[in-house]
Amino acid sequence: MSEEPYLRSRRTLTLRFDIPISKTHEFWDHLRSGKFVTTRCAKCGNVSFPPQSDCPRCMSNQFQWVELGRDATLVTYTHVRTAPASFAGSDPYIIAIGEFPGGLKVLAWLEGVKPDETKPGMKLKVEARTSKEGNPYYVFVRA
Amino acid sequence: VVLASEDMARKLSDTPIWIKGVGCSSDTANVSRRSDYVGLQAAVDASKRAYSMAKVTPQDIDVANVHDCFTIAELMAYEDLGFCKKGEAAKMIREGQTEIGGKIPINLDGGLKAKGHPVGATGVSMTVEITKQLRGEAGRRQAPIKNGVGLVHNIGGTGHYAYVTVLSRN
Numbered sequence: 001m002s003e004e005p006y007l008r009s010r011r012t013l014t015l016r017f018d019i020p021i022s023k024t025h026e027f028w029d030h031l032r033s034g035k036f037v038t039t040r041c042a043k044c045g046n047v048s049f050p051p052q053s054d055c056p057r058c059m060s061n062q063f064q065w066v067e068l069g070r071d072a073t074l075v076t077y078t079h080v081r082t083a084p085a086s087f088a089g090s091d092p093y094i095i096a097i098g099e100f101p102g103g104l105k106v107l108a109w110l111e112g113v114k115p116d117e118t119k120p121g122m123k124l125k126v127e128a129r130t131s132k133e134g135n136p137y138y139v140f141v142r143a
Numbered sequence: 144v145v146l147a148s149e150d151m152a153r154k155l156s157d158t159p160i161w162i163k164g165v166g167c168s169s170d171t172a173n174v175s176r177r178s179d180y181v182g183l184q185a186a187v188d189a190s191k192r193a194y195s196m197a198k199v200t201p202q203d204i205d206v207a208n209v210h211d212c213f214t215i216a217e218l219m220a221y222e223d224l225g226f227c228k229k230g231e232a233a234k235m236i237r238e239g240q241t242e243i244g245g246k247i248p249i250n251l252d253g254g255l256k257a258k259g260h261p262v263g264a265t266g267v268s269m270t271v272e273i274t275k276q277l278r279g280e281a282g283r284r285q286a287p288i289k290n291g292v293g294l295v296h297n298i299g300g301t302g303h304y305a306y307v308t309v310l311s312r313n
Contacts, residue, residue, distance in 0.1 A: 049175075056171075075180075076180050097174070097175045097180075105175040105176065106175060107173075107174065107175040
């Protein structure tokens with residue numbers, strides 16, 4: 001079958017995200033030193049992740065930092081083989097939800113584990129990493 | 144679809160289809176904050192509101208169109224809407240309960256995955272299908288209509304918006 005005639009234009013789109021972190025920069029500061037923390041509402045005690053300066057439960061803007069530790073349990077995961085365009089250059093990867101003691105759930109990539117070794121209930125650890133732009137980020141690894 | 148007041152609907156059509164109940168609900172967009180990954184709480188809440196306004200139960204629905212944007216989404220919809228118990232959606236399909244002659248015929252037009260999902264127009268096309276079904280104008284894919292009640296279920300975002308509409312020919 002012969003190809004239809006096309007006018008074809010190919011351009012590269014650069015994604016840029018400027019995420020304001022003035023109220024939650026301490027999370028990133030701690031992450032740089034390997035510590036995993038988040039916010040707890042000073043009024044109602046609700047613990048949020050990602051860190052939130054304003055409580056999604058009672059709307060208070062008073063909060064404290066609490067340390068989450070590094071141990072989590074795998075709740076569920078997806079093995080992404082067909083990635084969105086901006087991750088198309090990545091090898092297939094696993095996105096996981098891990099639950100910390102106390103019930104807080106965190107979404108992150110799960111690294112160093114093959115999909116057929118990945119089982120809900122397995123023990124995970126959260127690890128701090130540094131991106132090529134120099135930003136700290138976090139992943140799960142097998143405990 | 145022509146949306147009109149009761150008086151105008153009676154003037155415009157001999158066979159108007161009535162909106163008996165509407166329900167909408169939202170949930171967190173952040174999937175990790177949800178209590179359940181095999182159901183959409185927004186859809187559960189929206190359907191309860193729509194059933195309550197229409198004064199019907201899931202068992203009263205003759206025919207439905209649900210938002211099968213993915214295969215799993217259709218199975219979750221059956222359970223969220225109360226067409227079957229949690230975990231029994233696959234059994235419902237295997238038993239043919241969602242086909243013509245089954246307990247509740249669903250997506251007889253093929254649904255989003257077979258018919259198409261032009262985001263924005265999808266909900267309208269679902270409403271058109273249920274309107275045809277309730278009027279007995281669906282031809283070869285016509286469901287038996289006993290109570291004259293149909294349902295449209297539409298989902299948006301990462302499943303954090305849900306809209307349920309109960310339609311009736313009475």
